[in-house]
Amino acid sequence: MKRKVLVVADLRADQVRNVSYEALGGAKTLSGGGEVAGLVLGHEISSVASSLGAYGADRVFVIDHPELAQYVPDAYVAAVEQAMKVFEPQVVLFAHSAIGRDVAPALAAKHKAGQVSDVIHVELVDEDVIFTRPIYAGKAFAKVKVAGDMIFATIRPNNLSMPEQANAVAEVVSISYEVPTKMRTKVREVLKKASSGVDLSEAKVIVSGGRGVKSAEGFKPIYGLAEVLDAAVGASRGACDAGYCDYSMQIGQTGKVVTPDLYIACGISGAIQHLAGMSNSKVIVAINKDPEAPVFKVADYGIVGDLFEVVPALTEEAKKILV
Amino acid sequence: MNIIVCIKQTFDTEAKITLENGVVKEDGVQFILNPYDEYAVEEALKIREEQGGEVTVVTIGPVRVEEAIRTALALGADEAIHIEEEAAFGDEYTIAEVLASAIKQKPFDLILAGNQAVDDGSGQVAVRLAQLLNIPHISTITKLEISGANVVAQRDAEGDIEIVEATLPVLVTAQQGLNEPRYPSLIGIRKASKKPITKLTLGDLLLSSDAISSKATILEVNLPAAKGAGRVLEGDTATRVAELVRELRQTSKVL
Numbered sequence: 271m272k273r274k275v276l277v278v279a280d281l282r283a284d285q286v287r288n289v290s291y292e293a294l295g296g297a298k299t300l301s302g303g304g305e306v307a308g309l310v311l312g313h314e315i316s317s318v319a320s321s322l323g324a325y326g327a328d329r330v331f332v333i334d335h336p337e338l339a340q341y342v343p344d345a346y347v348a349a350v351e352q353a354m355k356v357f358e359p360q361v362v363l364f365a366h367s368a369i370g371r372d373v374a375p376a377l378a379a380k381h382k383a384g385q386v387s388d389v390i391h392v393e394l395v396d397e398d399v400i401f402t403r404p405i406y407a408g409k410a411f412a413k414v415k416v417a418g419d420m421i422f423a424t425i426r427p428n429n430l431s432m433p434e435q436a437n438a439v440a441e442v443v444s445i446s447y448e449v450p451t452k453m454r455t456k457v458r459e460v461l462k463k464a465s466s467g468v469d470l471s472e473a474k475v476i477v478s479g480g481r482g483v484k485s486a487e488g489f490k491p492i493y494g495l496a497e498v499l500d501a502a503v504g505a506s507r508g509a510c511d512a513g514y515c516d517y518s519m520q521i522g523q524t525g526k527v528v529t530p531d532l533y534i535a536c537g538i539s540g541a542i543q544h545l546a547g548m549s550n551s552k553v554i555v556a557i558n559k560d561p562e563a564p565v566f567k568v569a570d571y572g573i574v575g576d577l578f579e580v581v582p583a584l585t586e587e588a589k590k591i592l593v
Numbered sequence: 594m595n596i597i598v599c600i601k602q603t604f605d606t607e608a609k610i611t612l613e614n615g616v617v618k619e620d621g622v623q624f625i626l627n628p629y630d631e632y633a634v635e636e637a638l639k640i641r642e643e644q645g646g647e648v649t650v651v652t653i654g655p656v657r658v659e660e661a662i663r664t665a666l667a668l669g670a671d672e673a674i675h676i677e678e679e680a681a682f683g684d685e686y687t688i689a690e691v692l693a694s695a696i697k698q699k700p701f702d703l704i705l706a707g708n709q710a711v712d713d714g715s716g717q718v719a720v721r722l723a724q725l726l727n728i729p730h731i732s733t734i735t736k737l738e739i740s741g742a743n744v745v746a747q748r749d750a751e752g753d754i755e756i757v758e759a760t761l762p763v764l765v766t767a768q769q770g771l772n773e774p775r776y777p778s779l780i781g782i783r784k785a786s787k788k789p790i791t792k793l794t795l796g797d798l799l800l801s802s803d804a805i806s807s808k809a810t811i812l813e814v815n816l817p818a819a820k821g822a823g824r825v826l827e828g829d830t831a832t833r834v835a836e837l838v839r840e841l842r843q844t845s846k847v848l
């Protein structure tokens with residue numbers, strides 16, 4: 271059975287995020303030879319449409335409208351609906367991001383459809399669409415089958431493999447946006463916060479600080495190492511609660527769940543709630559002065575020592591090969 | 594102000610997950626009120642304290658979830674609705690349909706929920722519920738102000754903060770940082786035992802179990818592959834960081 275699969279692209283600063291290319295690869299698998307389309311929503315974003323073709327979209331729909339410049343649920347739900355009317359997909363994939371997490375369930379409810387969130391693997395088994403997702407914040411994994419002729423899913427960044435970029439050119443179809451009669455919420459203002467440039471959920475390398483950094487100032491060496499490694503900076507809840515950093519940096523069961531290639535935990539004890547958020551990282555390095563800290567149980571490499579000595583030394587060593 | 598809070602009882606975040614016959618074992622696990630729902634309950638209580646009204650908590654689940662209901666009542670919620678019928682324990686589609694039918698039977702101005710539960714972590718139910726009730730929603734909020742019918746919330750959108758406006762009735766989901774949940778007081782705990790818990794069946798809600806059966810089914814659950822013991826590097830700092838960088842580059846190939 272062939273299925274039509276729509277991938278709603280997730281944009282950050284008007285660029286398509288890698289997770290959307292990864293989702294295109296998943297879409298290809300799930301389509302069983304059917305058509306894969308991408309959808310780009312926003313304002314003055316048409317230029318990014320072609321990149322979706324290079325990663326496997328057969329067709330790319332673009333809805334470009336000032337009302338879509340800022341994310342608002344009613345506007346985005348209506349826009350995706352309009353694209354769905356044109357393309358008539360059986361599967362719709364989003365990123366498991368601030369927008370995807372918000373739009374997908376609204377559409378799933380409207381369509382009385384099943385949805386699987388935070389997917390890390392997709393497969394077709396005897397024509398059934400099967401997703402794998404973490405439960406208990408990564409302490410276990412569930413394989414989930416969705417019934418029905420309309421299926422929604424949100425894809426976790428960094429988990430489906432990135433398709434090869436090809437020279438393919440997709441047909442770009444512009445859909446004119448019918449503005450919904452009522453926008454029930456309005457964004458008055460967006461306060462951008464100056465957190466570091468690299469996005470935590472997509473980062474290949476993350477350097478995290480815990481209560482062991484001892485102050486906001488103590489995060490400096492962490493940022494120094496992150497800069498050299500082109501890494502994002504994360505934190506334990508201990509560090510957030512102590513006010514050393516912002517909650518948006520928290521990793522763990524009640525923070526972000528991350529799966530980078532390399533995770534470096536500095537001054538983090540490794541409480542089970544923290545481990546839940548990072549223990550599926552490919553390689554884990556722990557730097558902690560307490561040799562008994564539980565974080566060493568999940569670490570591939572451990573250094574027992576004072577982070578204020580080890581982290582700067584590591585930064586210098588990394589510079590030798592990376593800068 | 595009629596405030597409804599959707600709550601879920603979840604495994605304690607300390608809980609170790611083990612499997613028995615392919616399903617997650619519940620024996621010996623401590624259950625708690627989902628931490629994000631604690632923020633939702635706290636916010637509801639704060640609003641009621643300022644503006645008057647009633648706080649009703651709604652939940653779906655087996656008998657054991659009464660403990661979470663009692664916690665919410667001990668914190669200060671006025672009453673509870675509990676749907677205990679097994680046919681209601683489905684996927685996010687099922688849960689949202691059942692909650693919507695239960696909530697439709699009551700007048701409400703504001704609905705609060707946690708932005709996700711720490712067990713399934715799918716974060717779908719509240720958004721689905723808003724859709725089914727045909728009211729707007731604001732997700733992952735870290736601040737809420739209500740004056741008259743006007744709602745202003747701060748929404749955490751991956752670290753950016755959006756200031757969002759809406760008019761009641763509205764549904765909001767709580768993000769960490771929204772408030773500091775209180776602890777139940779002794780008086781609160783005593784009072785909780787006398788507060789009403791209304792048990793509803795699918796029949797009461799005019800729902801047939803067929804119409805709400807799950808769309809998503811769990812086929813199997815697996816635990817992550819156990820990690821082999823790692824290596825604690827030895828030597829002075831310079832030796833260890835040099836070895837670490839070499840290993841990360843040559844053996845693990847992550848640099």
Ligand SMILES: Cc1cc2nc3c(=O)[nH]c(=O)nc-3n(C[C@H](O)[C@H](O)[C@H](O)COP(=O)(O)OP(=O)(O)OC[C@H]3O[C@@H](n4cnc5c(N)ncnc54)[C@H](O)[C@@H]3O)c2cc1C
Nearest residue numbers: 480481482506507508522523524525537539543544559577
């Ligand atoms: C419901 C609930 C949800 C939670 N969710 C999360 C979550 O999502 N994420 C999370 O992280 N936590 C979470 N927690 C909290 C968790 O239980 C721990 O309290 C927290 O992770 C501890 O943070 P920490 O490791 O930074 O601090 P600590 O446990 O205090 O550890 C600090 C570590 O730093 C080391 N250290 C100190 N100084 C130095 C130095 N100079 N050099 C090197 N090492 C040093 C110490 O040896 C120690 O191991 C949650 C808790 C609950 C109850």
